[in-house]
Amino acid sequence: MSLKSTIFAAVSAVTFALPAFAGSEITIGDAYARASGMNAMSGAAFMHIMNMGDEGDRLVSASSDIAKVVELHTHIETEGGVMQMRRVDDGFAVAAGEAHILARGGDHVMFMGLNMPMEHGMTFSVTLVFEKAGEVVVEITVDLERKPMEGGMEHGDHKMEGMDHGDHTMEGGTMTMDSGN
Numbered sequence: 001m002s003l004k005s006t007i008f009a010a011v012s013a014v015t016f017a018l019p020a021f022a023g024s025e026i027t028i029g030d031a032y033a034r035a036s037g038m039n040a041m042s043g044a045a046f047m048h049i050m051n052m053g054d055e056g057d058r059l060v061s062a063s064s065d066i067a068k069v070v071e072l073h074t075h076i077e078t079e080g081g082v083m084q085m086r087r088v089d090d091g092f093a094v095a096a097g098e099a100h101i102l103a104r105g106g107d108h109v110m111f112m113g114l115n116m117p118m119e120h121g122m123t124f125s126v127t128l129v130f131e132k133a134g135e136v137v138v139e140i141t142v143d144l145e146r147k148p149m150e151g152g153m154e155h156g157d158h159k160m161e162g163m164d165h166g167d168h169t170m171e172g173g174t175m176t177m178d179s180g181n
Contacts, residue, residue, distance in 0.1 A: 025053035026094070026133040031126075032143040033111075034104075035118035043118045044073070045109040045126060045140050046102045051094040057132045059100070060091040064126040068113030075105055085110070091131075104148045120144040 027050040035043035043066075051057050062070050072088045083105070092107055094100045102108045109126060120142055128136045 025055075026051055026057060026130060026136060028128065028136060028138050031138050031140045032146060033118060033124075033140045034142070034144060034146070035114065038117050038119070040118070041112070041114055043067070043111045043114060043142075044104075045111070046104060047109075047138065047140075048099055048101055049092070049094050049128075050099040051096055054096050055132065056093060056095045057130045058091045058093050059128055060131055061129045062109045062126055063129075064111065064124060066115055066118070066124045066126075067111035068115065069111075070126070071110045071112070072107070073110040074107045094130075118142045118144070 027048075029048045029050070031045060031047035033043055033045040045062075049059060059072065062072060064070050072091055073085050074088050075083045076086050077083055087110075088107070092100050092102070100107070109128075122142045123139050124142075126138050126140050128138060130136065
C-alpha cells in the first residue's frame with residue numbers, strides 16, 4: 001500500500017463516522033442536514049465525499065422522499081459580491097484520491113418542497129448517484145444545532161480531528177493531500 005493510500009485510509013477512519021460505501025471507491029461521511037426552521041419549505045444536506053479509487057468520479061444527482069425536488073447546488077459570488085445559490089447541472093467531480101466537501105456556504109444537496117418538517121435528530125435516506133460508482137444510499141441525520149464549521153473537519157485551517165496529515169490544500173470544496181510521493 002502506498003503512503004498516499006495509507007494516509008487516505010487513516011483520514012477516512014478518523015474523519016468519517018458511520019460512512020456509507022460504494023464498493024471500495026466512494027466513501028460518504030459526516031452527513032447531516034439542516035432546515036432554517038420547523039415551517040421551512042426547503043433544507044440542505046452536507047457531507048464529505050472521498051474517492052479512494054484510482055479513477056475520478058462525479059456525483060451527478062440525488063433523490064429522497066423528504067422533498068418534492070432534490071438538486072445539487074452551490075453558492076456563487078456575483079460581480080457585486082453577493083452570494084447566490086445555484087443549481088449545478090453537471091454535478092460535482094471527485095478526483096481519484098481526493099475528497100469533495102459539501103458544506104454550508106458551498107456545494108450541497110438541496111431539498112425543495114419538503115414533504116415533512118426537518119426535526120432535530122430525525123434521520124432520512126438520500127440516494128446519491130455517481131457516474132461510475134452508481135447509487136449510494138446515505139442515512140442523514142437532521143442536526144439543527146450544528147454550527148457551520150463543526151464536524152469531523154475544521155474547514156478554516158483544514159485540520160482533521162487530532163491528526164497531522166502533512167501537506168494538504170482545499171480549493172473549491174476539494175481537499176487534496178500530498179504524501180510527498
